[in-house]
């Protein structure tokens with residue numbers, strides 16, 4: 001049984017892409033089959049995995065979604081790239097901006113990405129969708145396609161206002177399109193443990209949201225090495241295996257895997273009871 005996770009936060013630069021890369025490759029290192037889906041028109045995930053000119057790729061998520069919208073046939077593995085560290089990638093690029101516009105006039109406009117993911121997900125244990133920094137149509141599509149959401153939050157500012165908006169959108173998607181959508185939790189990123197401010201934010205987040213939402217135990221530290229990995233086309237495990245960011249992403253991967261295992265066990269029990 002595969003699990004589809006959206007990495008979402010409408011605020012830009014909160015660590016969604018870095019988390020997609022290092023969670024995805026972290027899970028692959030545990031023997032899981034992983035597909036990363038770049039649903040952001042900036043193509044940063046695609047770029048971070050070493051495809052430095054995402055706009056020149058012949059096939060990308062936008063081309064496959066166009067085929068779905070125009071009811072053209074496509075191959076299930078069409079456009080999927082293989083990364084040396086064991087994950088697959090459905091690349092994204094600037095063409096997704098045009099898709100975002102044309103979705104508005106399309107039938108089933110909220111579920112085009114779900115249609116695509118449903119055709120490929122059985123080959124994977126995990127499908128991770130890196131979302132755009134907006135609450136536009138592509139993000140709604142990602143939430144409609146996902147089983148759960150992980151919210152990376154940059155520990156530089158109090159996230160209360162932005163979080164409320166995101167949580168309301170998730171609740172609306174759950175009511176109207178995707179009742180099974182859950183929130184796996186909030187991940188604190190770029191935590192500068194030298195400052196009291198970062199500690200305060202961690203404390204406030206756990207205090208204000210901790211009874212409603214999981215705030216992951218693992219916190220990703222602010223790390224120059226983590227920032228540098230995106231230009232290297234590899235994960236933090238390959239680039240700086242003994243650094244603090246690699247250790248934190250490893251611990252985070254373990255937490256995500258534990259949630260996945262519990263869900264599988266619960267589903268298994270439910271199937272037995274049928």
Ligand SMILES: Nc1ncnc2c1ncn2[C@@H]1O[C@H](COP(=O)(O)OP(=O)(O)OP(=O)(O)O)[C@@H](O)[C@H]1O
Pocket residue numbers: 011012013014015016017018019040042044131132133189190191220221222223224226227228230245
């Ligand atoms: N732990 C970290 N320490 C320091 N820098 C980091 C860390 N994680 C990510 N960065 C850097 O911060 C910037 C934003 O990170 P990232 O691209 O992962 O965020 P994002 O939420 O995907 O951004 P966008 O909203 O633009 O898609 C990047 O330059 C990245 O290299």
